[in-house]
Amino acid sequence: MSSAVIETDNLRKSYGSFTAVNGVSFSVQPGECFGLLGPNGAGKTTTIRMLYGFTPRDSGSLRLFGLDCDGAWRLIKDRIGVCQQDNNLDPDLTVRENLEVFAAYFNLSKATVRERVANLLRFTALEGREQSGVRDLSGGLMRRLVLARALINDPQLLILDEPTTGLDPQSRHQLWSRLEELKAQGLTILLTTHYMDEAQRLCDRLVIMDQGQILVEGAPRELIRRHLGDSVIEVVAPCADLRRMLVERGLPHEDLGQRLVIYSGNGDDLYRELVAEHCREGCMLRPATLEDLFLRLTGRELRE
Numbered sequence: 519m520s521s522a523v524i525e526t527d528n529l530r531k532s533y534g535s536f537t538a539v540n541g542v543s544f545s546v547q548p549g550e551c552f553g554l555l556g557p558n559g560a561g562k563t564t565t566i567r568m569l570y571g572f573t574p575r576d577s578g579s580l581r582l583f584g585l586d587c588d589g590a591w592r593l594i595k596d597r598i599g600v601c602q603q604d605n606n607l608d609p610d611l612t613v614r615e616n617l618e619v620f621a622a623y624f625n626l627s628k629a630t631v632r633e634r635v636a637n638l639l640r641f642t643a644l645e646g647r648e649q650s651g652v653r654d655l656s657g658g659l660m661r662r663l664v665l666a667r668a669l670i671n672d673p674q675l676l677i678l679d680e681p682t683t684g685l686d687p688q689s690r691h692q693l694w695s696r697l698e699e700l701k702a703q704g705l706t707i708l709l710t711t712h713y714m715d716e717a718q719r720l721c722d723r724l725v726i727m728d729q730g731q732i733l734v735e736g737a738p739r740e741l742i743r744r745h746l747g748d749s750v751i752e753v754v755a756p757c758a759d760l761r762r763m764l765v766e767r768g769l770p771h772e773d774l775g776q777r778l779v780i781y782s783g784n785g786d787d788l789y790r791e792l793v794a795e796h797c798r799e800g801c802m803l804r805p806a807t808l809e810d811l812f813l814r815l816t817g818r819e820l821r822e
């Protein structure tokens with residue numbers, strides 16, 4: 519039997535005639551941080567909502583911790599923690615009450631709840647704020663409370679839907695280091711994000727999806743190397759003969775008008791040539807990034 523924490527096979531979900539998730543399969547191993555990336559509307563949230571039983575799937579199979587989700591849901595749900603995309607905290611309760619009320623969904627002793635609440639308040643740096651009403655919290659504090667709440671049952675799998683969207687840089691970095699600590703403790707993490715730096719920093723493996731389907735899957739560095747090579751050349755205000763040259767030689771590139779992005783593989787030679795012959799200024803050689811790959815695969819059109 520497989521030891522995977524998550525195993526999905528051909529998950530599908532439609533809303534009326536619209537297919538939101540169109541045959542998604544992936545697996546996540548114990549201790550891995552696995553990322554679901556994709557533009558708005560790609561089907562990330564729908565996919566993970568099927569995983570934690572919030573959205574019924576139309577078809578496909580789903581196993582968590584080696585257990586069939588259709589049969590063993592009660593056993594499974596106690597082992598998962600979820601941070602949904604929206605901060606669905608109870609606005610009438612304090613920080614502490616939000617944790618205590620949620621803890622009541624699990625079969626925990628009073629002493630255990632007391633200890634876990636204290637530990638989690640410390641872990642998420644919410645000590646001193648425990649009597650605050652949720653309405654008084656900033657976005658960053660709410661996110662920390664949502665994380666604390668998701669950990670109250672000491673889960674083996676943590677699912678995070680856009681954990682850092684809308685947060686300031688300090689809050690993002692603080693949350694990342696918390697997630698890294700959890701990962702170091704062996705927690706398996708599934709996360710969706712729009713931030714490529716977040717994915718590159720946290721994810722051991724990831725998929726990029728669009729229109730309900732997975733486009734690519736792999737470790738971030740390996741994906742970049744496989745699809746783009748090591749480096750990218752950017753040229754600002756390119757001249758006409760450079761455009762002609764790229765087309766003539768069939769070099770993969772994107773023409774953004776005022777800027778050319780050239781996927782040059784290992785681009786040192788090409789870079790030297792460009793600087794010498796085509797563009798003395800405004801030519802830059804840099805490492806290819808996950809953001810390059812994301813845009814290459816999903817395009818540059820606005821989604822909303």
Ligand SMILES: Nc1ncnc2c1ncn2[C@@H]1O[C@H](COP(=O)(O)OP(=O)(O)O)[C@@H](O)[C@H]1O
Pocket residue numbers: 533537538556557558559560561562563564565
């Ligand atoms: N309850 C729903 N009813 C109808 N359409 C939905 C519903 N939930 C999601 N969708 C649609 O499914 C698509 C995928 O949504 P979602 O999974 O939220 O994408 P993502 O999280 O990647 O932004 C979107 O086009 C969205 O409008």
Ligand SMILES: [Mg+2]
Pocket residue numbers: 562563564603679
């Ligand atoms: Mg979403």
